[in-house]
Amino acid sequence: MRHGRYPFIVGFLAVPVAIYVTFVIGPYAQAFYLATTNWRGVSANPKFIGLENFERLLSDDIFWKAVRHHGVLLLAMPLLTIVLALFFAFMLNVGGGSRGGVMTGVWGSRFYRVVFFFPQVLAVVIVGVIFSRVYAPDDSGLLNGALGLFGLDPVLFMANPDIALWSIIGVLVWQAVGFYVVLFSAGMASVPKDIYEAATIDGAGRSAMFFRITLPLLWDTLQVAWVYLGIAAFDAFAIVQVLSVDQGGPDGATTVLGMEIYRNAFSYSQFGYASAMGVALFFLTITFAALTLRVSRRDTIEL
Amino acid sequence: MSITPENPADLSRRTVLRRAAAVGLLATPAAGLLSGCVSGGDDEPTEQAAGEKSAENPLGVKEDAPLEVVIFNGGLGTKYATDVHVPSYKKKFPKAEVKFSQAEEIATVLQPRFTSNTPPDMVNNAGSKLMDQGALVQAGQVQDLTELFDAPSLDNPGTKVKDTLIPGTVEQGTFNGKPYVLNYAFTVFGLWYDSALFEKNGWTAPKTWADFTALCDKIKAAGITPYSYAGANAAYYQYLVILTSAAKIGGPDVLKNIDNLEDGAWQAEPVKQAAAAWAEIGAKYGNKAHLGLKHTEVQLQQNQGKVAFYPSGSWLENEQAKDTPPGFKYAVMPVPSVTTSDKLPQTAIYAAAGEMYFVASKGKNPRGGMEYLRHMLSKEGAKGFTELTKVLTVVKGAVDGLEISPGLTSGNAMLSAAGSDYFAYRFDTWYKKLDDEARAATNELMFNGGTADKFCERMQKVADAVKKDSSIEKFKR
Numbered sequence: 001m002r003h004g005r006y007p008f009i010v011g012f013l014a015v016p017v018a019i020y021v022t023f024v025i026g027p028y029a030q031a032f033y034l035a036t037t038n039w040r041g042v043s044a045n046p047k048f049i050g051l052e053n054f055e056r057l058l059s060d061d062i063f064w065k066a067v068r069h070h071g072v073l074l075l076a077m078p079l080l081t082i083v084l085a086l087f088f089a090f091m092l093n094v095g096g097g098s099r100g101g102v103m104t105g106v107w108g109s110r111f112y113r114v115v116f117f118f119p120q121v122l123a124v125v126i127v128g129v130i131f132s133r134v135y136a137p138d139d140s141g142l143l144n145g146a147l148g149l150f151g152l153d154p155v156l157f158m159a160n161p162d163i164a165l166w167s168i169i170g171v172l173v174w175q176a177v178g179f180y181v182v183l184f185s186a187g188m189a190s191v192p193k194d195i196y197e198a199a200t201i202d203g204a205g206r207s208a209m210f211f212r213i214t215l216p217l218l219w220d221t222l223q224v225a226w227v228y229l230g231i232a233a234f235d236a237f238a239i240v241q242v243l244s245v246d247q248g249g250p251d252g253a254t255t256v257l258g259m260e261i262y263r264n265a266f267s268y269s270q271f272g273y274a275s276a277m278g279v280a281l282f283f284l285t286i287t288f289a290a291l292t293l294r295v296s297r298r299d300t301i302e303l
Numbered sequence: 304m305s306i307t308p309e310n311p312a313d314l315s316r317r318t319v320l321r322r323a324a325a326v327g328l329l330a331t332p333a334a335g336l337l338s339g340c341v342s343g344g345d346d347e348p349t350e351q352a353a354g355e356k357s358a359e360n361p362l363g364v365k366e367d368a369p370l371e372v373v374i375f376n377g378g379l380g381t382k383y384a385t386d387v388h389v390p391s392y393k394k395k396f397p398k399a400e401v402k403f404s405q406a407e408e409i410a411t412v413l414q415p416r417f418t419s420n421t422p423p424d425m426v427n428n429a430g431s432k433l434m435d436q437g438a439l440v441q442a443g444q445v446q447d448l449t450e451l452f453d454a455p456s457l458d459n460p461g462t463k464v465k466d467t468l469i470p471g472t473v474e475q476g477t478f479n480g481k482p483y484v485l486n487y488a489f490t491v492f493g494l495w496y497d498s499a500l501f502e503k504n505g506w507t508a509p510k511t512w513a514d515f516t517a518l519c520d521k522i523k524a525a526g527i528t529p530y531s532y533a534g535a536n537a538a539y540y541q542y543l544v545i546l547t548s549a550a551k552i553g554g555p556d557v558l559k560n561i562d563n564l565e566d567g568a569w570q571a572e573p574v575k576q577a578a579a580a581w582a583e584i585g586a587k588y589g590n591k592a593h594l595g596l597k598h599t600e601v602q603l604q605q606n607q608g609k610v611a612f613y614p615s616g617s618w619l620e621n622e623q624a625k626d627t628p629p630g631f632k633y634a635v636m637p638v639p640s641v642t643t644s645d646k647l648p649q650t651a652i653y654a655a656a657g658e659m660y661f662v663a664s665k666g667k668n669p670r671g672g673m674e675y676l677r678h679m680l681s682k683e684g685a686k687g688f689t690e691l692t693k694v695l696t697v698v699k700g701a702v703d704g705l706e707i708s709p710g711l712t713s714g715n716a717m718l719s720a721a722g723s724d725y726f727a728y729r730f731d732t733w734y735k736k737l738d739d740e741a742r743a744a745t746n747e748l749m750f751n752g753g754t755a756d757k758f759c760e761r762m763q764k765v766a767d768a769v770k771k772d773s774s775i776e777k778f779k780r
Contacts, residue, residue, distance in 0.1 A: 038773070042414070043418075159750065266432075273774070
């Protein structure tokens with residue numbers, strides 16, 4: 001029944017494609033257009049100004065500061081998250097050693113698995129509000145309260161420009177780890193048991209098992225995790241908005257592009273300029289994704 | 304001719320990965336969201352209601368035209384509108400339907416309606432998510448209020464509305480020579496303290512800088528943070544105080560130059576002196592942890608007797624009403640004089656009409672909107688507002704004979720002592736970018752070891768950038 005095929009396909013595709021074009025492609029195209037105007041968000045007729053917005057971007061200190069922060073996020077966040085998640089996943093699945101020929105996790109691993117996933121269930125804003133109490137600069141804060149018991153001076157997590165960004169990264173990692181523990185666990189579950197068994201018989205310790213077997217066989221999953229986390233590093237907007245001093249402060253020390261786009265659009269009413277930043281962010285993200293896929297190309301081990 | 308992959312194995316992991324990356328891209332918070340509302344509406348004027356002008360109806364309101372009013376629901380609440388102003392309007396025009404609504408995020412709710420040219424008639428543009436008033440004026444969305452201010456007042460047909468107001472009110476809402484906005488609430492700013500605590504310790508409100516620092520030493524010795532503000536979200540209370548000092552040292556023109564983006568306005572000697580004086584207070588008598596706190600948290604600490612002086616406006620008492628312990632008595636003093644040769648006396652204060660109300664020029668019933676403002680500016684309207692919110696209005700003598708709270712009494716006394724020596728700036732609402740930079744620069748100055756020179760330099764740099772920016776409309780006063 002080949003002749004009925006096209007109407008059939010078109011019938012299925014029309015609605016989703018229309019929705020996608022209207023709500024995803026359309027706004028994207030509009031953002032590119034707005035980036036070349038000086039629209040301020042209140043008039044119905046934006047004025048075309050060419051590439052002026054992009055020229056301004058080049059000499060905008062705050063913009064470059066935000067880009068640098070993305071650089072730090074891009075290096076630190078995926079690395080920390082993946083290392084932690086790998087460690088936890090290994091402990092939960094393989095770390096308990098062999099029992100009756102089956103690799104098991106450490107004692108209580110089923111319980112930990114649920115606990116690790118908790119942060120993932122919370123909305124980002126709630127995480128932000130929780131951590132504003134955890135990081136509170138006086139004795140009422142969870143961390144500083146604990147430090148106070150030892151007679152230490154409070155650490156100004158969000159107020160000290162030198163550590164504010166790292167505090168933010170801490171929250172992002174805390175939230176992300178659970179998901180990747182689950183992802184890596186699934187990857188490890190698909191590694192055939194006999195490989196581990198053989199390794200055990202050959203006398204491999206836990207670390208050798210991890211580096212020689214688990215890691216190479218998980219390479220594909222790691223790659224996915226790296227791309228996802230990298231893209232998440234270009235976001236971080238919600239946490240910065242909720243948690244940081246003065247929204248991206250102190251003094252721009254924690255600002256990210258999302259924050260600057262938001263500020264320029266909704267606070268300075270410079271929607272045109274904000275759109276230009278959005279376009280820049282678009283290209284940054286796409287470059288990153290393309291680069292990662294190219295650099296991390298490596299032959300998959302066929303099982 | 305098949306177009307679907309006959310062999311599912313073609314769908315390699317790598318392809319999946321690439322697609323996953325593409326999906327991830329679309330999830331970035333890029334500008335897609337921003338443009339959701341650009342293309343609605345056009346510039347064709349909507350049909351606007353108008354009625355016969357008469358002595359009874361000087362603004363020519365159509366008596367049965369519906370009126371839509373949107374009020375910001377924040378510290379002042381909305382009761383003053385629903386219980387005082389709306390009934391007052393309905394009493395005069397019983398046939399008119401007044402549609403009242405409130406919003407906590409004015410820009411979120413109303414910006415799309417302005418873009419699509421279907422705005423409500425009267426808007427209270429306030430709160431942390433307020434719309435950029437300058438941008439609205441620039442886009443021709445705001446009704447010129449000249450006619451309202453020249454109309455006879457509701458109470459006395461012989462007096463024009465503008466003559467019933469505290470001097471400076473009309474100017475405060477003026478953009479390039481035309482009044483577009485009514486700033487309704489009258490706010491006085493100063494340093495707030497607990498007069499009960501001060502009395503108990505035998506401390507008196509200092510007038511000179513030397514007295515101020517001497518008292519701060521005593522307060523510090525008593526284990527109380529002498530001076531503080533909330534860096535996380537309320538740094539503008541502090542730059543207001545710094546600029547108040549600058550104006551007192553060099554006269555109100557210092558602020559005028561800043562507003563007008565004059566070259567070198569931020570690097571003027573008075574600004575530098577003021578910044579230096581306050582940097583010392585921050586370093587010696589502040590609490591670094593408060594950079595990470597929000598205004599309500601620091602205000603609570605003051606209520607608990609942990610902070611002595613706190614810079615704020617006269618809304619403070621009402622805002623803290625729930626948390627103020629019974630023995631706590633709010634009082635306010637002017638910012639002490641920095642030098643002995645200050646141009647303005649020690650009693651001079653920052654005071655301004657604030658809380659913006661405007662009429663949409665492209666709405667269905669702008670005349671009704673102006674009439675609504677006329678009701679707000681009547682004696683009854685203003686008195687009702689102060690009774691419900693404990694905040695003064697710009698209407699002269701409206702609170703005569705009212706019982707007021709200790710904080711308001713103190714604020715009132717400070718205002719009358721100031722006489723005509725009060726001043727304000729406008730740059731924070733005209734140029735939001737300068738406001739943000741001033742907050743960051745102030746936090747650096749007060750908490751993170753900044754210097755006066757650095758403060759002035761970075762403010763000047765951003766002021767120059769704003770001046771050069773062709774996309775930002777400039778205002779003068």
